[in-house]
Amino acid sequence: MLNYNFHENLEEVHQKHDSGAALHRWGNNTRDIVIKEPKRRVRFATNLPKLNNDAAAMPRTKQQLTDLKIPFHVIKDCTQDFSERNFIRKGGYGKVYIGILTWTSHVNRLVAVKRLDVTGFQGNKEFRTEVTMLSEYQHKNIITLIGFCDDNNEMILVYEYAIHGSLDKYLSDSTMAYTLPWHIILKICVGVASALDYLHNQVAEKHRIIHRDVKSANILLDANWNAKLSDFGLARIGLANQQNTFVITNPAGTYGYIDPQYERTGFLTKESDIYSFGVVLFEVMCGRLACVFNYHDERRFLHHLAQIRYKNGELDKIINHRIKIESNTRSLSKFSAIAYQCLHKTREERPTSAEILIQLKEALKIQINNG
Incomplete structure (x- = not known):
């Protein structure tokens, strides 16, 4: 159990x-x-204040956890015994399936079922963190946890199903590449910024949450193209008045997105999420993923190239062609400026999630009003 x-x-x-x-x-x-x-x-x-990771993240009552527990046989029925026909994708900690859930108040509800690898220590840690985080904190731009199962040493998480999948597939799948209009992209980015603002500033008076793995693959899209930030397995809780919120000696995250200052020093702050989100902003603007790619026979990450182009006034050379055509100039300029600020070398120079939210909302407003 x-x-x-x-x-x-x-x-x-x-x-x-x-x-x-x-x-x-x-x-x-x-x-x-x-x-x-x-x-x-x-x-x-080593003399920084220690954090009470469990107390702040715990659901308000044990009954809430009981209500979230789903029997294993129900999940087997939901996924047709984890059939290959229900298989969606394989992640770092296990497999994800689509299912139709009928359980308590849920009747024929479309869900995503993540079955973690029971042999992996990190998967177990991710499972525990995800249950605590998502059972306590809800926001319209954070994926909803429907329930979980830990019967017979299983580690299964059941989420609302995001019908449009993850944002990264619109950047990596050549058959779907850049089918999203600029105003929809702006709407998605506003949603992610809203989720980060909630985690960093609004979850409680005395603490904040740092996601630690903000990337396009962890941004899911519902039927109305609303962003849903997901995968909280690496998240950490910190004190709101503490500059270096949490100390990690082996930085976690995804290469290409991880904050270089965090990776270099081992000190995690909310600004590490800001850096990662800046990479995502450049991804959607350039129409390519942050992963390593060849540039003049060199292997580089997108954020390196984007910073160089921005500094040299050459950002238009890497912005996606369709976006250049359909975006309002002022909207795109405001968007690119805030994206660049997110990638500042020092944390102090990066904007807060609240500031990013304001700027992205303004960029969306300009685009909708066409100036």
Whole structure:
């Protein structure tokens, strides 16, 4: 059965790390972690306030968790025993299936069922985090958790089904490439910014949530093209008045999106989400994914190229052709400016999620009103 006492002492996590990490003490307040693969040394403060990750994220009553538990036999029926015909995709921690759920108040509801790999420690950690986060925090631009199953050591999450899939497929699938109008793209980005503003500033008076894996593959789209931020398995809770919200010695996230300052120092802040979102903004503007691609026979990430082009006043050379044609000049200029600000090297120079939301709403308003 699922254990809801999720707090793990940070030092114990380091000592149990299976990557071969070695601890090196530097006085009373700093410590280096040397990680063999890849080998690097990260120095961080050890006297920062500890976070109560479980208390802040716990649902208000145990009954809420009971109400979310779905029997395994119901999920098997829902997915036709995890049939290949119901298979949608395979992710880093397991497989996702489409299903039709009939259970309690849900009658013939279309759902997405994520069945995590029970053999993976990280999958177990992701499962626990996802249940705590999504059972407590709801927002119109965050994916809804319908229920979960932990029967017989299973780790299954059941979500609302986002019929238009993930944003990345509109950038990577040549048969669907850039079928989205600019005003719809703006609407999607406004939705993600709204979700981040909620997580960073509105979940509670004394704490915030950092997603840690903002990317186009984790932005789902419902029937009305509303953005639904998903995959909270890497998320962390931090104190609202704490500059360095959470300390991680082995940065997590996705290459091409991860904040270089977080990756280099090991210090996680809400501005790390801002950086990742900036990459997404450039993805949708340029019509290509953030992953490594060839440029003049060199392998680069999109954010490197976008920053160079923006600085040199050459951004139009990489903006998607269709967007250049159909977008209002002022709308596109405002959008590209806020995207670039998100990628600033230092956290202090990056805009807040609230500021991004204001600017993107203005870009959408300009586009709709055509100036």
